[in-house]
Amino acid sequence: MELRAGWPSWKDRVFGLLHPDDDDTAAKLLNSFLATLIVANVAAAVMSTVESVQARYVGTFGVFERVSLMVFAVEYAARVWTADVHRGHLQPWAARLRYVVSPLALIDLVALLPLLFGLLSAGDLVALRALRLLRILSLLRLGRYSKTLQLFGRVLRGRAEELFVTVTLVLVLMLSAATLMYLAEREAQPQVYASIPQTMWWAIVTLTTVGYGDMFPQTILGKILGGTIALFGVGLVALPAGLLASGFAEEMGRMREERESEELGLLAQEKAATATWSYCPHCGEKLPAPPSAP
Amino acid sequence: MELRAGWPSWKDRVFGLLHPDDDDTAAKLLNSFLATLIVANVAAAVMSTVESVQARYVGTFGVFERVSLMVFAVEYAARVWTADVHRGHLQPWAARLRYVVSPLALIDLVALLPLLFGLLSAGDLVALRALRLLRILSLLRLGRYSKTLQLFGRVLRGRAEELFVTVTLVLVLMLSAATLMYLAEREAQPQVYASIPQTMWWAIVTLTTVGYGDMFPQTILGKILGGTIALFGVGLVALPAGLLASGFAEEMGRMREERESEELGLLAQEKAATATWSYCPHCGEKLPAPPSAP
């Protein structure tokens, strides 16, 4: 990160530590440490639901959780404090507010709740302790993977229309399948195919091809219907996933090409000349473009 | 929608309400209301099959269904009445007939049947009441999603030949698999693998990878056969879905490119110069091209 003259160097140093460059060893080490701590924390939260493990290590888990929550609280405060460094076009309070309401920051905040309310020491509220598991999402922000994650979001937005239509089609298909199956099987298996919502479970389990085997047609009509629905529905249900995958692959290809062009110095100049905004390399936010060098 | 001078303005106004433009707030509100009513109606139809819910809200469901059926009847009448607005090249009665026999209009009509025959009040004919569920398909007509739906139809037509061949191959494969499996297992499990049609159920459930577990080979020969069939068949059965997905993705890409070209004004002129027909933006029907401006 280029330091802008005139900013207090302490804040810039902290910001630099949290957003590692390619040649900042200290920042890289800090990020690796935080990543390891997150993974260890999630692993501890997961293992503490195993009774035999929990009975044995309850004290160790408690200490480890409290210590790491402190670390995460400090990290959160540092991120809020330095949130205005790369948002020079905003007032500091506005820059911080924008950071606080960004999705990943909200997840961080929720994952800190157990600390704020002392829930960890209080007792056995499993559901609330599960909040800590959210922390694993923070992993996605660390290092260079945030770029690919932004790309993923871009694909979701870019294909929003197709995804909406195909998902609607899938839901309509599932509802129709469940209705037909309910009509065909409710007399032979009145306990299992008891209503359309209950038959929806069959439709989802069948059309995603999971097929647990807890519900399947037993009449001839039901089998003919179910077979036809499975044969033609399975492809349709896989359509949104296929669209997403092809969109992702396409966008990755475009990104790779752009990177290659940039390396050749062709695109960079063009872009600089025409862009009025750019994506922040640190948070993926749209920022006004800096005045191009003369 | 551009109003054509000379048409009665009331009909045009109704037509405009039913086919919302980008800047017609009233039409947008009406469409949102109709969409919400459809979803609520389908939800009520689905929930009324749950016995405990039905027992409690039978009165509410009855009133709601009758009221919304009235609204849908009025909507249907209005659509038929204004069906000639954008089909200026046809006689009014021909334009209306063409609308009435279009797939979505037929679905609307069928979904109105319960009203016409008073079936709702009459009794417990579940199958006939299920007709109301068809209404959810109307959702697909509303707003801008009709365009993507037309695209879907175009892909289906454009790949018809490949789809036919691969679906035939899949059916042939399934029939062969069922025959071989029937021969291999009918002695070990005479009740389960009782005939080729019954073994078809195994073939479908296996080759779509649903795998309920109600039928599986138990002899060594049957397992070798079944394993080989699964290994090689699963890919072939997924082929039509893959073709559909790739066709869809390709067509979407072409549509996006065209839209971009159109925005640049390149394609629009070319098209206007050569086209002798165009797709109606409201219903996707082929219409004769309007005389191009001099």
Next chain:
Amino acid sequence: MELRAGWPSWKDRVFGLLHPDDDDTAAKLLNSFLATLIVANVAAAVMSTVESVQARYVGTFGVFERVSLMVFAVEYAARVWTADVHRGHLQPWAARLRYVVSPLALIDLVALLPLLFGLLSAGDLVALRALRLLRILSLLRLGRYSKTLQLFGRVLRGRAEELFVTVTLVLVLMLSAATLMYLAEREAQPQVYASIPQTMWWAIVTLTTVGYGDMFPQTILGKILGGTIALFGVGLVALPAGLLASGFAEEMGRMREERESEELGLLAQEKAATATWSYCPHCGEKLPAPPSAP
């Protein structure tokens, strides 16, 4: 089909009937009739395995099968007789032999076996009667679908190397998975995971995602192993199918482009100038190119 002067017109007429052109109504009718007869025959063969149906219609089935076998025998003879019409570069007997050993003709011959040996009347040799089911493959030869089928064969050949490698990888993966699972589970479930070949059934059922539920790991180690294998193996096992689908889509696109170019008359001339052989439009065989017109 262009008739070549000098050939006996009877043979050419029969050949034309069996290989319908776009404007030969009689040939089209004959082909539709044969297709219907094949489908009806296969349906009868399938339904005759259902005991209740067989008991009732055993006489009807017998007559229908004998009559249609006669028709198919006549068709087979006609195809062999006229096999030299479009293979002018070969001796008649060589042309006929080449036809007789082509895959679809061999299938036809096998499907005629029940007639030759009188097996149908003889008795209950189910396995031999199942041969008639092979006839459904003949459907693929009729009409214009043979072209797409040839395309399918071309894709298989064109991707042979990748398919071989990925299929080998899949088999290696399955063998490794079965070995590891056998080692992990054979003590907990000695009856089920009794040997590596028996555990292969688990590997196939899991990695194709069929998942019947007749075999699954029950130890902790087995579940960790099985979960890891499923997570990473499922994608690899789907690879050959994905390659096939993408190859098919690509080849179809190329074919469509070529057809468009041909319609513009661009490619046709080029081709005619350089080609020394061409694919016969009737059987997909490589034939020496006819001398191009001056």
Next chain:
Amino acid sequence: MELRAGWPSWKDRVFGLLHPDDDDTAAKLLNSFLATLIVANVAAAVMSTVESVQARYVGTFGVFERVSLMVFAVEYAARVWTADVHRGHLQPWAARLRYVVSPLALIDLVALLPLLFGLLSAGDLVALRALRLLRILSLLRLGRYSKTLQLFGRVLRGRAEELFVTVTLVLVLMLSAATLMYLAEREAQPQVYASIPQTMWWAIVTLTTVGYGDMFPQTILGKILGGTIALFGVGLVALPAGLLASGFAEEMGRMREERESEELGLLAQEKAATATWSYCPHCGEKLPAPPSAP
């Protein structure tokens, strides 16, 4: 392979035998023999876990295994001895060391362990005898398939970033799904949904669509959760496999194009002029480029 003058011809001859050219019949025969021996060996190892087979052929298996292990030991020694033939830029010992630590050579060595330690004769250590199964991986080195295998590795490396992100996303999704499901079902099925790690088994089996049926939600909340997770999760879990498949297809296309260009002699000259290194056709290692011909 072009022999470089100055090298002892015996070593070159052995090297040539192990790395068959297109026109070296002896080398091809040797490779076919080795491939057959590997397959036979693996088949014997697999079949020896079937009790009835093992009881009957224990002597035959023992002799066959010892003999073929000798052959493989000689092959391994020959490969190490000739490892410096195509690594002319390295000291002989460095070339041999590099070969010994390459993945396939390590696998060969591990597969030879049973010979070195006499384990085969010693007893019933099934796990150690399973090492022989590793030998099947050697198949991938033989002949021309090594090229496609290298391609596979290149795709894995080229898409490493996307794969890492999507795999992380999948793991995060699975962990979240398991946590939610554990909270929803642990009271209704305390034995089955006993902890988050145990619920992970459900998440993997569901999201890979295997669906054994040993674990599935039974409460209404659990079914709603499970259905939603299945509907949206299945597509995400299939994403890495889709990326891999599209990457593989793309890379194959590029390879095919390059080969075609090379055949036209266009690319070859360009390459020779600029390349400072090349991939060894025998082992896929990067080697310094030979001085281009004047």
